[in-house]
Amino acid sequence: xxxxxxxxxxxxxxxxxxxxxxxxxxxxxxxxxxxxxxxxxxxxxxxxxxxxxxxxxxxxxxxxxxxxxxxxxxxxxxxxxxxxxxxxxxxxxxxxxxxxxxxxxxxxxxxxxxxxxxxxxxxxxxxxxxxxxxxxxxxxxxxxxxxxxxxxxxxxxxxxxxxxxxxxxxxxxxxxxxxxxxxxxxxxxxxxxxxxxxxxxxxxxxxxxxxxxxxxxxxxxxxxxxxxxxxxxxxxxx
Amino acid sequence: xxxxxxxxxxxxxxxxxxxxxxxxxxxxxxxxxxxxxxxxxxxxxxxxxxxxxxxxxxxxxxxxxxxxxxxxxxxxxxxxxxxxxxxxxxxxxxxxxxxxxxxxxxxxxxxxxxxxxxxxxxxxxxxxxxxxxxxxxxxxxxxxxxxxxxxxxxxxxxxxxxxxxxxxxxxxxxxxxxxxxxxxxxxxxxxxxxxxxxxxxxxxxxxxxxxxxxxxxxx
Numbered sequence: 001x002x003x004x005x006x007x008x009x010x011x012x013x014x015x016x017x018x019x020x021x022x023x024x025x026x027x028x029x030x031x032x033x034x035x036x037x038x039x040x041x042x043x044x045x046x047x048x049x050x051x052x053x054x055x056x057x058x059x060x061x062x063x064x065x066x067x068x069x070x071x072x073x074x075x076x077x078x079x080x081x082x083x084x085x086x087x088x089x090x091x092x093x094x095x096x097x098x099x100x101x102x103x104x105x106x107x108x109x110x111x112x113x114x115x116x117x118x119x120x121x122x123x124x125x126x127x128x129x130x131x132x133x134x135x136x137x138x139x140x141x142x143x144x145x146x147x148x149x150x151x152x153x154x155x156x157x158x159x160x161x162x163x164x165x166x167x168x169x170x171x172x173x174x175x176x177x178x179x180x181x182x183x184x185x186x187x188x189x190x191x192x193x194x195x196x197x198x199x200x201x202x203x204x205x206x207x208x209x210x211x212x213x214x215x216x217x218x219x220x221x222x223x224x225x226x227x228x229x230x231x232x233x234x235x236x237x238x
Numbered sequence: 239x240x241x242x243x244x245x246x247x248x249x250x251x252x253x254x255x256x257x258x259x260x261x262x263x264x265x266x267x268x269x270x271x272x273x274x275x276x277x278x279x280x281x282x283x284x285x286x287x288x289x290x291x292x293x294x295x296x297x298x299x300x301x302x303x304x305x306x307x308x309x310x311x312x313x314x315x316x317x318x319x320x321x322x323x324x325x326x327x328x329x330x331x332x333x334x335x336x337x338x339x340x341x342x343x344x345x346x347x348x349x350x351x352x353x354x355x356x357x358x359x360x361x362x363x364x365x366x367x368x369x370x371x372x373x374x375x376x377x378x379x380x381x382x383x384x385x386x387x388x389x390x391x392x393x394x395x396x397x398x399x400x401x402x403x404x405x406x407x408x409x410x411x412x413x414x415x416x417x418x419x420x421x422x423x424x425x426x427x428x429x430x431x432x433x434x435x436x437x438x439x440x441x442x443x444x445x446x447x448x449x450x451x452x453x454x455x456x457x
Contacts, residue, residue, distance in 0.1 A: 126405025
């Protein structure tokens with residue numbers, strides 16, 4: 001089953017993107033983000049997007065590109081500290097924001113993709129996050145109910161993939177990509193290396209191809225580093 | 239202004255909370271520095287909630303990997319025997335009680351073990367990241383912080399005034415002045431920092447302090 005397409009633009013065309021849709025975008029900070037698909041989404045001009053992503057990029061890269069053009073109506077995130085455009089649009093009321101604790105965020109997406117409509121977690125109990133939500137006591141401890149999360153479209157980035165959509169991630173660039181790939185009606189994956197079917201050892205596939213509708217080799221990768229941190233030569237640890 | 243040395247003092251004392259064989263998650267900022275003081279020969283595995291067990295030192299210049307960062311988005315390295323996993327697996331191990339210890343910063347903490355470290359009403363909120371899951375799931379929660387605010391008011395309170403990150407989650411508090419444990423009858427004062435008396439700690443603390451067998455000037 002060959003799911004490969006040539007470009008991010010072609011993939012978005014086949015995904016029938018439209019104004020007002022909800023899109024999950026993989027990555028943690030700028031690590032493991034689908035750079036080429038984000039740029040193509042910007043170029044497509046779709047508006048009023050609800051974007052589910054751990055962070056919101058930086059001013060001129062990642063999801064910051066879609067904020068700059070005001071294509072995002074609402075963000076569902078866990079932390080948005082690195083983006084001045086975001087702050088400005090949030091404070092002037094033009095951007096909605098929903099914060100979710102990071103573990104709850106990951107599990108809501110995992111549940112959404114796994115056919116689980118809701119679950120109970122200890123995270124956020126006794127905080128504003130639990131306000132208005134059902135709580136229950138199990139074995140003497142209080143938990144809050146959180147709902148599974150799904151989207152119309154998911155954009156993920158993997159290091160390697162084959163034309164059947166099997167994906168292999170690299171290091172901490174994996175992050176939210178695997179669960180997001182499972183939780184949408186349509187999933188597009190971009191990879192640095194696109195292999196023929198059979199070239200990836202089945203024992204080492206992280207995301208099985210069933211979750212991926214289209215796959216493409218990214219045109220170019222900047223893979224920008226947010227906080228370049230070094231130790232001195234010959235120096236101590238950390 | 240608090241000096242750099244008071245921060246170093248907190249960090250060095252916090253490193254004594256580590257035990258051989260522990261899996262530990264260090265929060266962003268001051269807690270990250272605890273890694274600098276892991277005693278030679280002690281086997282501690284550092285967890286990064288963005289999907290790594292086995293955080294190594296920061297890379298040398300020219301050896302940074304865009305695909306390898308910590309939760310503070312800093313470039314890092316991996317240790318021998320490290321493993322990578324997804325964010326849902328990462329928080330499953332946190333929430334599931336597999337992480338022995340987390341050390342986190344705080345804006346306020348109180349005598350019931352409530353922690354506030356993510357939002358100030360009226361100010362731009364950046365988000366809680368993984369803090370709520372960490373305090374709800376780690377086996378032991380240690381908070382590192384300055385004892386007082388810049389205006390001199392206490393940050394160790396009877397009741398937090400800021401929105402909670404977690405309710406009744408903190409086990410131990412390490413400040414520039416003292417080490418305290420959260421107990422049902424108040425905060426038990428265990429140790430004071432060098433040059434700090436019990437009286438100094440009492441004056442700087444709004445919370446109820448229980449003073450019994452205090453070790454003076456231990457760090």
